[in-house]
Amino acid sequence: MEPQPYFTGDYPELPEARTSFEKFIAQISDTGPILILCDGDVDGLGAGVILWELLEKRGVKASRLKNIHAPKGSNAFIPAVRDRIMAQKPAALFILDLGITRFDIAPGVKILLVDHHRLEGQPPDSRVITGYQWRPVPTSSLLTFLLCNGQDEVIGEAWKAAIGNLGDLGPEHPLLQQAVKEQKQKYIREATSLLNTAKRCSDPDTAIPAAFRAFLEAPSAKAVVEDESEDLKLLRHFKQEVQAELNEAKRVAPKFSATEKVALLRFDSPARVHPLLAQSWRGRLPKYMVMAANGGFLPGKVSFSMRTNLDVNLLDFLARHGEKLKGVENEFGHGHDKATGGTLSNENFDRLLESMGFAKENNQAP
Numbered sequence: 001m002e003p004q005p006y007f008t009g010d011y012p013e014l015p016e017a018r019t020s021f022e023k024f025i026a027q028i029s030d031t032g033p034i035l036i037l038c039d040g041d042v043d044g045l046g047a048g049v050i051l052w053e054l055l056e057k058r059g060v061k062a063s064r065l066k067n068i069h070a071p072k073g074s075n076a077f078i079p080a081v082r083d084r085i086m087a088q089k090p091a092a093l094f095i096l097d098l099g100i101t102r103f104d105i106a107p108g109v110k111i112l113l114v115d116h117h118r119l120e121g122q123p124p125d126s127r128v129i130t131g132y133q134w135r136p137v138p139t140s141s142l143l144t145f146l147l148c149n150g151q152d153e154v155i156g157e158a159w160k161a162a163i164g165n166l167g168d169l170g171p172e173h174p175l176l177q178q179a180v181k182e183q184k185q186k187y188i189r190e191a192t193s194l195l196n197t198a199k200r201c202s203d204p205d206t207a208i209p210a211a212f213r214a215f216l217e218a219p220s221a222k223a224v225v226e227d228e229s230e231d232l233k234l235l236r237h238f239k240q241e242v243q244a245e246l247n248e249a250k251r252v253a254p255k256f257s258a259t260e261k262v263a264l265l266r267f268d269s270p271a272r273v274h275p276l277l278a279q280s281w282r283g284r285l286p287k288y289m290v291m292a293a294n295g296g297f298l299p300g301k302v303s304f305s306m307r308t309n310l311d312v313n314l315l316d317f318l319a320r321h322g323e324k325l326k327g328v329e330n331e332f333g334h335g336h337d338k339a340t341g342g343t344l345s346n347e348n349f350d351r352l353l354e355s356m357g358f359a360k361e362n363n364q365a366p
Contacts, residue, residue, distance in 0.1 A: 010173065011138070014146055017129045021147040024112045024127050025058065032091030034060060036067045037076055037098065040199035040208035042192055044097035046141030046164020047114065049216045050157050051094060054148040069208045070098070073298040073343055077103035085109070097140035100128055114147065116140050117336060118315060139170035159183045159221055167192045183221040191224035194235050201238035202270035210234050245271040254281065259357030261310065263288040268296030275305040275341065282307040289314065293349065302349040305341035314340045321355040
């Protein structure tokens with residue numbers, strides 16, 4: 001794609017954000033690992049590969065760059081992830097599309113968080129760039145692309161930002177629209193679906209690194225869809241698994257709260273299809289908050305997703321009902337106003353459902 005003039009009129013907050021971003025880049029030392037901790041969905045992956053490309057163009061050796069992910073069913077702000085980070089003795093840490101909390105994730109390490117979720121605090125001595133209050137709210141991949149592309153250095157990666165942006169239903173942007181046109185909508189959509197499989201399958205700890213590698217190395221969206229690398233073959237295998245598990249979950253009938261406008265879909269699956277199920281029922285039940293609850297993704301726990309078309313802030317709704325739960329900090333109620341979820345022990349999830357008005361005997365999966 002030929003370099004185009006940068007569209008500065010869309011986000012008035014962008015110049016200041018880019019200045020903050022460049023200041024962080026400039027103070028990274030010349031030695032030591034640089035870690036990119038990003039979400040395993042296509043928005044997080046898109047942000048991660050674009051940042052990687054920029055750092056290489058700025059002269060950072062690929063051997064210094066390391067991509068890491070939170071383990072299956074967890075989030076970034078837990079001791080296990082902190083231990084993984086600190087073992088690498090990084091010179092800098094980028095956290096992309098994983099939310100922002102006050103958890104001290106890497107003591108003494110230079111940290112930049114780029115995100116579009118609601119701010120819930122800030123790690124000590126870190127720098128934050130969030131698009132949560134920008135209008136329209138950019139996805140993390142779009143925001144990262146805009147930060148990195150101040151001098152058209154990653155203009156050739158706009159199609160990767162477009163894939164990440166599409167995966168999180170982000171706003172249109174002229175540079176991304178042009179990339180979609182050049183790459184063809186068909187391949188952009190198919191690549192988005194395939195790469196998103198990584199986080200949704202039963203073995204994301206294997207699939208997410210494969211998706212990151214494939215996305216980073218791919219010369220085009222068509223290559224993601226058609227090439228025969230081992231990583232892409234693995235993702236196609238997992239895509240079949242996810243589709244089969246989703247088809248099975250769609251057979252579940254909803255149950256309804258006696259006190260709140262909540263519809264519950266309870267099922268067991270080894271794949272992370274609960275966000276897809278909640279999204280699919282969102283339009284069918286426009287007068288409800290839809291909760292898809294999966295008891296088969298993690299042993300002894302329930303992983304759930306909520307979606308709604310109602311004029312309700314789901315983050316606030318969950319916070320209110322979660323007040324009775326103990327020891328669940330960072331386990332649920334993060335993300336977006338209309339799309340959130342989390343993971344709770346079976347016991348705490350039952351307490352949450354009771355608080356929402358579901359009879360105890362009706363809470364189990366069929």
